[in-house]
Amino acid sequence: MRADHAYDHDETVPHTHPEPGVDPHPPLPQLDRAVRIGIGGPVGSGKTALVAALCRALAGQLRLAVVTNDIYTTEDADFLKRAGVLDSARIRAVETGCCPHTAIRDDISANLDAVEELEDALGPLDLVLVESGGDNLTATFSKGLVDQQIFVVDVAGGDKVPRKGGPGVTTADLLVINKTDLAPLVGADLAVMDRDARARRGTLPTIFQSIAQDPHASQVAAWVRHVVAHSRGLGHAGAQGDSHAHSRTHAGAEGHSHADAQDRGPAPAGVR
Amino acid sequence: MHRTAYLLLADGRFPSGGHAHSSGLEAAVAAGRVTDLAGLEQFLHGRLSYAAPVTAAFTAATHLSAARTGSAPSATESDVTVPFLSLDRELEARTVSPALRLASRRQGRALLRAGRNTWPSELYGQLPKHPDGPHQPLALGVTAAAAGLSTEEAAQIAAYGVLTGPASAAVRLLGLDPYQVQNLLARMAGACDEIAAAAAAVAHKSPQELPAHAAPLADISAELHATWEVRLFAS
Ligand SMILES: Nc1nc2c(ncn2[C@@H]2O[C@H](COP(=O)(O)OP(=O)(O)OP(=O)(O)O)[C@@H](O)[C@H]2O)c(=O)[nH]1
Ligand SMILES: [Mg+2]
Numbered sequence: 001m002r003a004d005h006a007y008d009h010d011e012t013v014p015h016t017h018p019e020p021g022v023d024p025h026p027p028l029p030q031l032d033r034a035v036r037i038g039i040g041g042p043v044g045s046g047k048t049a050l051v052a053a054l055c056r057a058l059a060g061q062l063r064l065a066v067v068t069n070d071i072y073t074t075e076d077a078d079f080l081k082r083a084g085v086l087d088s089a090r091i092r093a094v095e096t097g098c099c100p101h102t103a104i105r106d107d108i109s110a111n112l113d114a115v116e117e118l119e120d121a122l123g124p125l126d127l128v129l130v131e132s133g134g135d136n137l138t139a140t141f142s143k144g145l146v147d148q149q150i151f152v153v154d155v156a157g158g159d160k161v162p163r164k165g166g167p168g169v170t171t172a173d174l175l176v177i178n179k180t181d182l183a184p185l186v187g188a189d190l191a192v193m194d195r196d197a198r199a200r201r202g203t204l205p206t207i208f209q210s211i212a213q214d215p216h217a218s219q220v221a222a223w224v225r226h227v228v229a230h231s232r233g234l235g236h237a238g239a240q241g242d243s244h245a246h247s248r249t250h251a252g253a254e255g256h257s258h259a260d261a262q263d264r265g266p267a268p269a270g271v272r
Numbered sequence: 273m274h275r276t277a278y279l280l281l282a283d284g285r286f287p288s289g290g291h292a293h294s295s296g297l298e299a300a301v302a303a304g305r306v307t308d309l310a311g312l313e314q315f316l317h318g319r320l321s322y323a324a325p326v327t328a329a330f331t332a333a334t335h336l337s338a339a340r341t342g343s344a345p346s347a348t349e350s351d352v353t354v355p356f357l358s359l360d361r362e363l364e365a366r367t368v369s370p371a372l373r374l375a376s377r378r379q380g381r382a383l384l385r386a387g388r389n390t391w392p393s394e395l396y397g398q399l400p401k402h403p404d405g406p407h408q409p410l411a412l413g414v415t416a417a418a419a420g421l422s423t424e425e426a427a428q429i430a431a432y433g434v435l436t437g438p439a440s441a442a443v444r445l446l447g448l449d450p451y452q453v454q455n456l457l458a459r460m461a462g463a464c465d466e467i468a469a470a471a472a473a474v475a476h477k478s479p480q481e482l483p484a485h486a487a488p489l490a491d492i493s494a495e496l497h498a499t500w501e502v503r504l505f506a507s
Pocket of ligand 1: 041042043044045046047048049050070132133134135178179180181182209210211212213
């Protein structure tokens with residue numbers, strides 16, 4: 001039995017309501033299948049680490065499966081299995097023929113097949129995470145494959161990355177700036193990244209995090225729960241009481257939020 | 273039939289999963305058997321002589337069956353499915369390597385998904401159900417019929433695809449000059465046309481009589497390739 005709070009419309013998570021009191025969501029139509037969330041971003045930015053963190057945070061609450069597009073056909077599955085966060089039967093690997101972006105954008109058939117195989121083998125699912133192969137800043141997921149996409153960059157790639165933009169940074173439903181623990185070591189200025197991300201992304205949310213410090217990726221996990229709840233049409237139902245009582249973490253004024261992670265374990269080293 | 277439909281289905285950008293398959297080229301490159309344009313030329317001549325006749329003939333025969341049943345509304349259920357079942361079994365028998373059977377079925381499933389969305393038709397339902405999908409040539413034959421193409425065109429697309437898949441994989445894997453690779457394909461065009469025409473000419477034969485060429489080294493390489501830990505291509 002899954003915990004009910006998995007479906008709460010949690011307003012403490014970072015997302016944007018340009019009109020306070022009016023929920024602009026759902027970004028998704030109500031789905032009668034699992035929500036699919038794509039996780040893309042440059043090589044080594046922490047996509048698999050994020051998948052593992054989300055498995056830790058959500059596997060006990062949601063029926064979850066993962067599709068990977070890594071060139072190590074078994075590496076990610078082995079990693080997740082070793083980490084003890086997800087049963088290997090819940091993971092499928094897809095080969096991309098040297099073109100990771102083709103497999104998630106232009107010709108999504110192998111990924112769709114993998115998602116369907118998982119659903120056939122495991123029964124109905126709540127959430128499928130699709131990790132793209134490491135690629136460049138222009139790689140985004142097709143809407144035919146995923147419902148929402150997270151783009152993961154890291155501070156070690158340089159604090160100029162958000163300014164460079166590109167479709168991943170600019171249009172992803174959630175931008176994650178990972179490895180904030182490394183910022184002092186690589187001389188990355190998080191305030192610059194924050195300013196540039198806001199400029200590029202308008203009202204779309206950005207989360208700063210360090211999976212090294214927060215192995216459950218608490219803020220991203222909360223965002224994912226929120227997406228799943230919306231896909232079930234619970235975002236507007238008000239069934240959870242006054243779900244739109246905007247908490248202090250909801251940066252309504254600027255339409256952009258780097259949420260606090262209160263009640264969610266140690267606060268990540270984010271920008272305030 | 274629309275000429276543009278023919279180009280659409282033949283286009284390497286038609287989203288039917290082909291980009292993830294090198295048709296044995298990745299294994300040949302890793303084994304040092306293909307290192308340059310001359311090696312690619314030999315590899316493609318090999319593909320054209322053993323793979324293309326079988327692929328194109330089964331595509332053409334499937335197309336012919338689909339086109340016939342499509343124009344015979346009174347046909348019974350078994351009239352409709354029996355030829356496809358027998359084509360499926362005959363092609364399975366000709367595909368010795370389990371890895372290549374799976375590669376063919378996965379590509380067939382991907383093509384079917386693309387075909388169904390591009391040219392909706394009841395014809396697709398005639399293909400025998402298999403958890404991994406129909407063999408690629410069967411999926412191609414039915415899709416070509418749904419797109420309103422001729423048997424000759426279906427065979428042509430099949431033979432052409434046997435060459436273009438590994439050719440574009442070679443550009444990615446070996447960094448070959450793309451103009452030289454296109455020039456190579458243009459030089460092979462005549463041979464490719466001949467294979468396609470021969471395949472269309474035998475399309476009416478019973479499945480047992482269709483070409484049955486084989487290449488044991490390609491089968492062995494495919495089996496080894498499927499066990500690699502780091503693999504860019506699915507086959
Ligand atoms: N210091 C630090 N290291 C991290 C953090 N998140 C991930 N890493 C490390 O970064 C490296 C790459 O992480 P992965 O999760 O494999 O990155 P990826 O984006 O999946 O990489 P590819 O799939 O190869 O593109 C690993 O060594 C992780 O342990 C973090 O928040 N802080
Ligand atoms: Mg990874």
